[in-house]
Amino acid sequence: MAGAPRHRRQGQACPVNALAFDIDIAVARPGRRIEVRIASTDSLVALVGPSGMGKTSVLDAIAGLLGPACGHIEVGGKRLFDAAGQVDMPPERRGAGYVFQDSRLFPHLSVEQNLAFGTRYADGRAPFADPAECAELLGIGHLLHRRPRELSGGEIRRAAIARALLRAPRFLLLDEPTASLDDARRQDILRIVEQIRDRFALPILYVSHDRSEVDRLAGDVVEL
Numbered sequence: 001m002a003g004a005p006r007h008r009r010q011g012q013a014c015p016v017n018a019l020a021f022d023i024d025i026a027v028a029r030p031g032r033r034i035e036v037r038i039a040s041t042d043s044l045v046a047l048v049g050p051s052g053m054g055k056t057s058v059l060d061a062i063a064g065l066l067g068p069a070c071g072h073i074e075v076g077g078k079r080l081f082d083a084a085g086q087v088d089m090p091p092e093r094r095g096a097g098y099v100f101q102d103s104r105l106f107p108h109l110s111v112e113q114n115l116a117f118g119t120r121y122a123d124g125r126a127p128f129a130d131p132a133e134c135a136e137l138l139g140i141g142h143l144l145h146r147r148p149r150e151l152s153g154g155e156i157r158r159a160a161i162a163r164a165l166l167r168a169p170r171f172l173l174l175d176e177p178t179a180s181l182d183d184a185r186r187q188d189i190l191r192i193v194e195q196i197r198d199r200f201a202l203p204i205l206y207v208s209h210d211r212s213e214v215d216r217l218a219g220d221v222v223e224l
């Protein structure tokens with residue numbers, strides 16, 4: 001079971017008064033129960049732990065793709081799930097910008113069309129940047145006409161982050177965005193996550209195996 005956040009860095013408090021993350025849930029997986037508690041005002045919280053401990057399952061529960069057995073999920077002051085209060089907001093209304101571990105770009109669409117898909121699901125909310133600005137921020141402006149199969153691993157991750165941002169999310173879930181990248185590409189992603197963290201008032205839950213990147217990015221670290 002994960003405890004309360006153990007590490008805190010100054011100066012990264014979420015601008016809203018509410019906790020950025022107020023989560024206390026148990027998730028059932030075959031033969032096991034994953035429990036996590038996160039209560040943090042920091043805009044970027046890292047969720048760490050060994051492979052198979054349930055980090056992705058926790059992100060899925062927050063995104064509304066997996067129902068917790070009990071507890072509550074509140075992000076940026078918005079109650080997304082509350083077993084006692086019978087709140088269970090559907091995934092499309094939660095406002096998660098979910099960057100999956102395997103990115104899940106549409107293979108038959110160009111990068112530009114993948115980004116347009118994000119904008120289409122912004123659901124009336126203003127995106128943080130227009131597609132061109134976002135592509136520039138993510139360093140993929142020269143790749144817009146390529147298909148995902150023509151991209152490197154780092155480029156795919158950057159396009160997936162851009163698509164999630166253009167959805168005008170209320171919060172971001174980043175599932176090991178640097179996994180399997182070489183150090184240079186990893187540094188690119190870390191710099192981008194830092195820029196997103198510092199530029200947008202957006203709670204971010206960042207899953208990682210890597211302690212050094214977590215120490216660099218996160219105000220709070222929660223261990224599973």
Ligand SMILES: Nc1ncnc2c1ncn2[C@@H]1O[C@H](COP(=O)(O)OP(=O)(O)OP(=O)(O)O)[C@@H](O)[C@H]1O
Nearest residue numbers: 029030032049050051052053054055056057058101
């Ligand atoms: N769709 C699923 N159906 C049933 N069990 C699952 C499913 N996805 C994951 N599990 C199981 O749930 C447990 C937690 O898996 P999860 O992927 O959440 O862990 P993780 O910490 O994210 O792992 P990793 O770091 O390897 O990605 C594992 O025992 C896994 O086998």
